[in-house]
Amino acid sequence: MPFEHRKAAAVLRVVDAAGRPVAGRRFRVDQATHDFLFGSGAFDAIPFANEKKGDPFYRDRMEKWLKLFNYGTMAFYWGGFEPVEGEPQTESRMNASRFLVERGKTVKGHPLCWHTVCADWLMAYDDKTILDKQLDRIHRDVTAFAGVIDIWDVINEVVIMPEFDRYDNAITRVCRRYGRVQLVKEVFDAAKAANPNALLLINDFNLSDRYARLIADCLDAGAPIGAIGLQTHQHQGYMGAEKLGEVLRRFEGFGLPLHFTENTLVSGHLMPPHIVDLNDYQVPEWPSTPEGEARQAKEWEEMYRLLFGHPLVQAVTGWDFADGMWLGAPSGVIAKDNREKPAYHALQGLIHGEWETHGEITTDENGRAEITGFKGGYTLSDGERGAEFRLDDSPDAVDIRLA
Numbered sequence: 001m002p003f004e005h006r007k008a009a010a011v012l013r014v015v016d017a018a019g020r021p022v023a024g025r026r027f028r029v030d031q032a033t034h035d036f037l038f039g040s041g042a043f044d045a046i047p048f049a050n051e052k053k054g055d056p057f058y059r060d061r062m063e064k065w066l067k068l069f070n071y072g073t074m075a076f077y078w079g080g081f082e083p084v085e086g087e088p089q090t091e092s093r094m095n096a097s098r099f100l101v102e103r104g105k106t107v108k109g110h111p112l113c114w115h116t117v118c119a120d121w122l123m124a125y126d127d128k129t130i131l132d133k134q135l136d137r138i139h140r141d142v143t144a145f146a147g148v149i150d151i152w153d154v155i156n157e158v159v160i161m162p163e164f165d166r167y168d169n170a171i172t173r174v175c176r177r178y179g180r181v182q183l184v185k186e187v188f189d190a191a192k193a194a195n196p197n198a199l200l201l202i203n204d205f206n207l208s209d210r211y212a213r214l215i216a217d218c219l220d221a222g223a224p225i226g227a228i229g230l231q232t233h234q235h236q237g238y239m240g241a242e243k244l245g246e247v248l249r250r251f252e253g254f255g256l257p258l259h260f261t262e263n264t265l266v267s268g269h270l271m272p273p274h275i276v277d278l279n280d281y282q283v284p285e286w287p288s289t290p291e292g293e294a295r296q297a298k299e300w301e302e303m304y305r306l307l308f309g310h311p312l313v314q315a316v317t318g319w320d321f322a323d324g325m326w327l328g329a330p331s332g333v334i335a336k337d338n339r340e341k342p343a344y345h346a347l348q349g350l351i352h353g354e355w356e357t358h359g360e361i362t363t364d365e366n367g368r369a370e371i372t373g374f375k376g377g378y379t380l381s382d383g384e385r386g387a388e389f390r391l392d393d394s395p396d397a398v399d400i401r402l403a
Contacts, residue, residue, distance in 0.1 A: 025363050029380050046075065111153040112153065265303070266329050267292035
């Protein structure tokens with residue numbers, strides 16, 4: 001059966017407050033949360049939890065976000081997060097992150113180390129001081145957000161980092177000075193020391209053998225990489241099942257969880273194939289079209305099915321929730337005016353339809369009943385009393401005491 005690796009089976013034993021079996025009772029069982037991370041950029045949560053708090057437009061947008069996803073990427077680009085040295089935007093990110101966590105969502109911070117959108121004020125320092133400040137930044141922010149954000153993209157796009165020559169920046173300087181592997185080891189060690197329980201990702205758009213070799217070298221050096229981040233910004237067209245399969249085969253050999261961290265499928269015209277750096281494509285308007293929206297929905301569904309079907313994939317994140325964000329592309333699952341696009345409904349049908357378990361069970365004379373469902377959190381109720389339980393890979397007997 002498809003997606004069986006996403007499911008768990010258990011024998012539920014239902015007892016009352018006194019510990020007596022509840023026999024011959026019918027219960028409604030509903031999945032409330034997913035273990036798999038169905039994600040999107042959560043950048044709109046920043047204004048909504050801060051200066052746009054209560055704004056009807058942002059409220060509508062965030063309600064649509066919350067209805068679909070359980071996992072959000074929060075922006076920690078150093079240049080925007082700390083434009084003035086010593087004045088990080090901690091409060092705004094904490095407000096946004098807590099807004100999501102309080103609604104049962106998981107938040108990832110992105111990124112801790114990157115050569116793009118870097119803090120300009122770092123350029124005044126020598127290489128050793130830059131590295132020291134980078135490590136201090138990681139310690140400060142990972143420590144501050146522990147318990148709210150426990151997943152981080154620790155370093156971003158390190159394959160190209162020492163070769164980057166579009167403009168001078170502090171992180172490319174230190175990567176050239178110390179080398180990719182040493183820099184990766186340093187930043188991962190710092191993040192691990194700050195939050196030993198955090199899931200730490202390396203992340204890249206370069207999905208070639210160069211990235212695979214870099215990961216192997218970093219693991220050999222002892223870098224505590226907890227998951228591999230894979231970007232697929234497909235502004236120039238859907239890469240398709242065959243190429244996605246190649247990517248999966250290239251990185252599955254590490255045995256680490258695979259997170260598809262940044263994924264883009266557009267619902268308008270495609271970016272010309274001769275563009276090498278996607279940032280070079282600047283157009284005054286990039287509209288969504290009905291034909292493009294139908295194509296985008298079909299592509300998202302195929303990609304989700306393929307990735308959800310792979311046992312090592314633990315997360316899939318669509319980068320732009322709404323159209324007109326990065327590069328002005330029609331890359332969201334909602335339009336600029338918050339209209340739900342076909343892709344939104346396609347994902348809704350998978351995440352909260354086909355891949356979500358709901359039904360009824362009836363206990364036997366010992367208060368027991370068997371259940372099989374997608375892994376995650378559940379509620380059980382007979383209309384008067386209820387309880388919560390989980391289906392996961394732990395032992396298959398679950399005791400439930402009714403409140």
